[in-house]
Amino acid sequence: MYDLIIAGAGPSGLTAAVYAARKQLKTLLVSRDVGGQMNWTMGIENYMGYQFVEGPELMLKFEQQVKQFPIDTLIGEDVNAVLKIDNGFEIHTEDGAVNQGLSMIISTGKKPRPLNVPGEKELMGRGVSYCATCDGPFFRNLKVAVIGGGNSALEAADDLMKTSAHIYLISLTPLTADPILINRVKASDKVTILTEHETLEIKGKDSTKGIVLRNIKSKEIKNIDIEGVFVEIGLIPNSDIVKDIVTLNKFGEIMINNANETGVKGLYAAGDVTNVPEKQIVVAAGEGAKAALQAHKYLQYLAR
Numbered sequence: 001m002y003d004l005i006i007a008g009a010g011p012s013g014l015t016a017a018v019y020a021a022r023k024q025l026k027t028l029l030v031s032r033d034v035g036g037q038m039n040w041t042m043g044i045e046n047y048m049g050y051q052f053v054e055g056p057e058l059m060l061k062f063e064q065q066v067k068q069f070p071i072d073t074l075i076g077e078d079v080n081a082v083l084k085i086d087n088g089f090e091i092h093t094e095d096g097a098v099n100q101g102l103s104m105i106i107s108t109g110k111k112p113r114p115l116n117v118p119g120e121k122e123l124m125g126r127g128v129s130y131c132a133t134c135d136g137p138f139f140r141n142l143k144v145a146v147i148g149g150g151n152s153a154l155e156a157a158d159d160l161m162k163t164s165a166h167i168y169l170i171s172l173t174p175l176t177a178d179p180i181l182i183n184r185v186k187a188s189d190k191v192t193i194l195t196e197h198e199t200l201e202i203k204g205k206d207s208t209k210g211i212v213l214r215n216i217k218s219k220e221i222k223n224i225d226i227e228g229v230f231v232e233i234g235l236i237p238n239s240d241i242v243k244d245i246v247t248l249n250k251f252g253e254i255m256i257n258n259a260n261e262t263g264v265k266g267l268y269a270a271g272d273v274t275n276v277p278e279k280q281i282v283v284a285a286g287e288g289a290k291a292a293l294q295a296h297k298y299l300q301y302l303a304r
């Protein structure tokens with residue numbers, strides 16, 4: 001029986017782990033990967049103490065700090081289920097392992113929202129990507145499409161302008177990104193912007209060959225030959241594992257109060273998976289710290 005189980009090792013989970021270890025809680029950190037969304041981030045200019053740092057480099061710093069402490073880790077494992085048991089929580093991981101904790105922090109962050117069109121799943125990793133920062137360099141001198149009209153999509157297009165031969169920016173709505181980004185992308189002769197276009201299908205067998213679009217006003221169908229598709233239509237919270245025991249808001253985020261409490265005694269949540277406004281590394285790290293300190297207080301109360 002652990003004192004605390006932390007699910008998710010992004011900025012919030014890693015920070016929670018350090019705070020828990022410093023309170024000498026017997027802690028298990030379980031995560032699909034280390035770093036979370038920081039791994040997808042090219043440059044960070046707003047994490048205090050660093051004027052500029054690349055995402056993977058900051059992730060490594062966080063990881064090294066966690067490794068200074070005696071924390072049990074299960075990395076490369078998905079938590080499939082979280083159950084409420086009499087004296088705490090039981091988690092089931094992909095490999096069939098079962099672990100129990102008196103308290104728990106859910107810090108599972110967010111994942112990219114899929115388009116849900118034919119060809120998307122089949123061509124994932126074979127031309128379909130959800131991270132221009134990570135995969136952009138594989139599409140050097142090739143034609144690509146970016147789907148989306150918000151900041152992530154425009155940032156992706158801006159990034160791809162440096163390496164790809166041509167970028168089709170396809171958005172269902174008018175562009176909603178910051179004007180500075182829109183102007184930069186519009187100024188490039190490498191980008192064709194198609195707003196009010198719906199993506200119907202991604203074509204290809206072993207690799208991506210094209211995309212089928214429909215103009216939502218004229219209903220005209222367009223077939224465009226491209227070799228890569230970057231889906232940048234937002235993120236959804238990884239809250240499924242606790243959806244039956246906590247309250248989620250309409251976005252699927254775990255509802256917490258300002259002490260990171262979910263409403264289930266001993267179960268805390270932190271970072272992007274929660275309803276806390278502003279999804280940023282510094283916010284997620286702070287929330288992770290708060291959640292661990294609250295879990296510590298709860299365990300002290302249990303011990304009395």
Ligand SMILES: Cc1cc2nc3c(=O)[nH]c(=O)nc-3n(C[C@H](O)[C@H](O)[C@H](O)COP(=O)(O)OP(=O)(O)OC[C@H]3O[C@@H](n4cnc5c(N)ncnc54)[C@H](O)[C@@H]3O)c2cc1C
Binds near residue numbers: 037080111273
């Ligand atoms: C492209 C991009 C650029 C960004 N740039 C910046 C920036 O410049 N500055 C800034 O402050 N913020 C930036 N952000 C936002 C920032 O990265 C997030 O706010 C932050 O990473 C959230 O941290 P988190 O720990 O809550 O979640 P995440 O970083 O999402 O981490 C969640 C962790 O949980 C794991 N996980 C998920 N589900 C499970 C499961 N079922 N079982 C086990 N493990 C699971 C994941 O593998 C991951 O390790 C950016 C985000 C993106 C996508």
